[in-house]
Amino acid sequence: MKAKKNKNNLEECPVSNTLKIIGGKWRLRIINEIGEDKRRFGELKRLIPEISEKMLIQELKALVEYQIIVRKAYKEIPPRVEYYASEKGKKVFPIIEEIKKFSNDTN
Amino acid sequence: MKAKKNKNNLEECPVSNTLKIIGGKWRLRIINEIGEDKRRFGELKRLIPEISEKMLIQELKALVEYQIIVRKAYKEIPPRVEYYASEKGKKVFPIIEEIKKFSNDTN
DNA sequence: TAAATTATTTACTTTTTGGTAAGTATTATA
DNA sequence: TATAATACTTACCAAAAAGTAAATAATTTA
Numbered sequence: 120m121k122a123k124k125n126k127n128n129l130e131e132c133p134v135s136n137t138l139k140i141i142g143g144k145w146r147l148r149i150i151n152e153i154g155e156d157k158r159r160f161g162e163l164k165r166l167i168p169e170i171s172e173k174m175l176i177q178e179l180k181a182l183v184e185y186q187i188i189v190r191k192a193y194k195e196i197p198p199r200v201e202y203y204a205s206e207k208g209k210k211v212f213p214i215i216e217e218i219k220k221f222s223n224d225t226n
Numbered sequence: 227m228k229a230k231k232n233k234n235n236l237e238e239c240p241v242s243n244t245l246k247i248i249g250g251k252w253r254l255r256i257i258n259e260i261g262e263d264k265r266r267f268g269e270l271k272r273l274i275p276e277i278s279e280k281m282l283i284q285e286l287k288a289l290v291e292y293q294i295i296v297r298k299a300y301k302e303i304p305p306r307v308e309y310y311a312s313e314k315g316k317k318v319f320p321i322i323e324e325i326k327k328f329s330n331d332t333n
Numbered sequence: 334t335a336a337a338t339t340a341t342t343t344a345c346t347t348t349t350t351g352g353t354a355a356g357t358a359t360t361a362t363a
Numbered sequence: 364t365a366t367a368a369t370a371c372t373t374a375c376c377a378a379a380a381a382g383t384a385a386a387t388a389a390t391t392t393a
Binding site: 302 | 350353
């Protein structure tokens with residue numbers, strides 16, 4: 120059983136905590152484009168044309184650190200790297216589904 | 227039937243579109259604290275101690291503009307203002323629910 | 334030899350978001 | 364008369380997020 124970090128104060132609300140991981144302009148977008156697939160960096164670039172390369176790797180890195188996605192690099196030239204959702208990452212799919220429903224329901 | 231704004235290019239993805247409305251550090255947090263209740267400004271301040279007053283009204287205003295919440299002001303002195311979720315706003319509850327599930331599942 | 338390929342990295346600038354702290358209006362109450 | 368109460372508003376500054384543009388490494392192919 121993992122202890123919660125209730126030392127002095129901190130440990131906020133579940134909403135804020137989750138937003139630290141998947142909040143921001145790009146993360147859900149990226150996770151959505153990866154979905155159940157494996158995606159290469161260049162592929163994601165095409166799928167999300169509005170994102171800059173800098174933001175894309177930066178956010179991919181963060182998602183890897185949070186263990187939402189997995190990075191697999193092949194030792195080839197030119198390089199090939201694939202990203203895919205971890206088990207933890209798959210747990211954000213339902214959030215995305217609800218977001219899509221909201222979008223449909225409200226537009 | 228409402229036409230989608232597919233003039234020249236634009237009209238992005240449902241994820242990005244929804245994040246414009248409920249994205250950012252505070253909006254989901256605020257909606258979550260309002261929930262099914264009516265909440266006064268000062269109440270929300272207490273419920274979300276980390277937010278500054280400036281951010282709180284700023285975000286409340288934005289949520290009112292997006293018709294996620296409703297602002298009801300009573301003509302009293304000292305002033306009394308209540309905020310509550312609109313029908314549209316209630317449609318974001320399922321998103322919040324999934325976020326909470328994620329938080330539970332993963333911590 | 335030059336160019337293409339791919340996934341980064343870096344430096345620099347702009348934009349957006351957020352924080353602090355003080356002020357306002359209006360009435361009731363001490 | 365001074366203070367409390369409430370929901371803001373304003374000005375000013377700092378920090379975080381994001382954009383631009385160019386560079387890199389290591390091979391293969393033309």
